[in-house]
Amino acid sequence: MTGSGSATAAFTVEDSYGTLQAEPSWYQPGMDVTVGDLSVDQALERSRHPDDPTPAGSRPGSWEGAMSVSFSLTDANWHDLVFADGGTALPNSPMRAPSATWYLAVEMPDGTTETRTPTGAIVQEATVSYEQGSDITVELTILYGDEPDDIAAPSTIQQPSEADVFSWHGASFQVGGLNQPLMQSTTLSLSGLARFRRGQDRHPFDAVVDAIEPSFSTDATFTERDQLALAVDDTAGASGPVGKVPATFGLENGQGDTIEYTLSDCQPTSYSWSDLVAPDADLSEPVDYHVTDVDASTATA
Template sequence: MTGAGSATVAYALEQTYGGSLVDEDSDGTPEWYQPGVDVTVGDLSVENALERIRQPDDPTPAGSREGNFEGAASVSFTLTDDNFHDLVFADGGTALPSSPMAAPSSTWYFGVDHVDGNEARTPTGAIVVDATINYQQGADVTVELTMLYGDEPDDVTAPSSITQPSDADVFTWHGADLTVDAVDQTLMQTASLSLSGLARFRRGQSRHPFDAVVGAIEPSLSTDATFTENAQLQAAYGGATTPQDTIGKVSGSLSFQNGQGTTISYDLTGLQPTSYGWNDLVNPDEDLSEAVEYHVADVAVV
């Protein structure tokens, strides 16, 4: 049996894929970080990709042979700092890559204390393939990371110390701001900035990946706001009052500020509405809202 306060979740950056961990202050000890607060781990699994082997004279399989090894993990948390950027933005932790390059990788420590002792799993060569930052009116800002990893050895030393955020570091909804084509979304209800296809494995003559490189990245932004002006509707039409043959690109920004005055901001370029809709047009208990899905060309940390 496990319960509240029984788990440990932390990560350390790798200097090279699956290699030694980053020692930022050169004291001989890697830097371990807790990704945020209210941490949840939705998936922590391994796949051996077994394939059955059969003899021609026997209807039952003779066994199975191993395929590629691949682990998966999903971690969600309340936003408290920008340390996770080093896992997501391959170009120095601040930008998406403009040319092919290695993907950032990390080692994770998932530990649990239970009535019969304790257990830990230590994925290495972990890469973030999808990342989403979520805003919701009345709630804290959250981050979701979907990861793949290449190995799970038993020789990773447990963290001697972990940089752990405090409740005062939390970014809440009332510090959020979204601007699209210089128009503030003042009655924003929800917003999600998603980065998909961030990284992929390269494989050779081993069950485990050789390394990881950046993938075919697809940034997107989805918003749902109370309707106050027709700027987003006209953008969905192609920058006009009626549908056009081309959909123009505009820029935008998404930022969050916590109670300590710390700001995390993203520049969004090449925003193009791919879908637009009205909701609650006839509803006496709700305001008319507009839901917009944007393709985004690039995202940078500012």
């Protein structure tokens, strides 16, 4: 960004891979938006003659763009980029991955505008993070297949308001049917969401869902031994499976809008005690869970 207030960031869900809808709806993903490392890789390979130590030139390989987008959570419009099954669920069968076109622009000091328009953009990883005392944040790790120069600027971009932001004091957590009132930090991570398919073109042919790996990390003040028992107690025998419990991660903003993530079969892959002997801190229990499935539900006040 060349100066405060000089940038624009918006996305629209594509009708099919790399193809805009006839009348696209453009959305700013949230508040406090940052776009990191908007880069293109040409995958050049050097060509050489056997009698010359310097290269004769380079040939292009597979074209791929990448970027990350983070923002304070204000709504669920971005769910359409992550939950391939109708924007509310992870897929339980092979299917095309959702893709988007992004409009990213910066206004220069001389009044001109420079734009970049990633198309065929797929989300590889999405994280929703809670931190006590802070707004809920989302980060999307994105790959994209092309960057044409003929996409017109959106006539209208739907922007959220400051009142739409989901903050920490509207969050609730339940693991194994037990509320977690002293949660300090939490991250819901969905990785392996999508991958490209390629053929005889430098640009991807399309995108499909990948081998998805949901995970859930919590760090709460220790109040009872349920999570400890799930991670440590040998209730299933030495060769038995690690116990599974459901979990919910609920959010509500000041408008009364709600977003809830329902997590299936949470299994602790690591568990620890932190600050066991610390005069100025409470004992906490960081836990990392493997999760089999995640559903998202929303309600507007």
